[in-house]
Amino acid sequence: MATPDAHLPYQVPIDGYARGAFHFAGMASAGSVLALPSGIHAWAPTTPAEIDSGALERVLAEAVRIELLLIGTGMDPWPLPDALRWRLRDAGISVDTLPTRAAASTYNVLLAEGRAVAAALLALP
Template sequence: MATPDAHLPRQVPVEGYGKGFFHFAGMASSGSILALPSGIHAWAPVRAADIDAAALAEVFRQAEAIQMLIIGTGLEPWPVPEALRWRLRDVGIGVDAMPTRAAASTYNVLLDEGRAVAAALLALP
C-alpha cells in the first residue's frame, strides 16, 4: 500500500504481521492499517498517542456497519481515553485496546464469527 488512500476493497482477516508490516489476502502492507467493512486501508498513526478521533475518522464514517472496534496499540497496552471511548459509544461502537498481536488475533476471531468488527492496528516497531 504505497499511498494513504490505497486500500483493499473488502474486509479480510490479518494473515500475519511483523516489524512494520501486515499480511492479508496474500498481500503485504507496510505501516499501520485500518481493517474496516469497506476493506483494509493504510493508516497514518505510528504510536498509541497518535490515536484520536481524527485518526479514526474513517471508523466514524462507517459507524453504521461497526459494532466493535479493536485497537492494536503496538507492543504495550494503552488505555483508550475516556473522551474517545464515549465518542465511539455515542455512535454505537464498543472499543477495546490491546497490544497489536492480541488485537489482530481478536479481530480475526470476531470476523470469522460474522461479527460487525473493525480494527485499527499499529504496526509493530
C-alpha cells in the same frame, strides 16, 4: 484491483504481522492499518498518542456497520482516553484496546464468526 486511496476494497483476516508490516489476502502493507467493513486501509498513526478522533474518522464514518472496534496499541497496553471512548460509544461502537498481536488475533476470530468488527492496528517494530 487498484483503488484511488490504495486500499483493499473488502474486509479480510490479517494473515500475519511483523517488522512494520501486515499481511492479508496475499499482500503486505507497510505501516499501521485499519481493517474495516469497506476494506483494509493504510493508517497514519505510529504510536498510541496519535490515536484520536481525527485518526479514527474513517471508523466513525462507517459506524453503522461496526459493533466493536479493536485498537491494536503496538507492543504495550494503552488506556483509551475517556473522551475518545465516549465519542465512539456515541457513534454506537464498543471499543477495546489491546496490544497489536492480541487485537489482530481477536479481530480474525470475530470476523470468522461474522461479527461486525473492525480493527485499528498500529504496526509492530
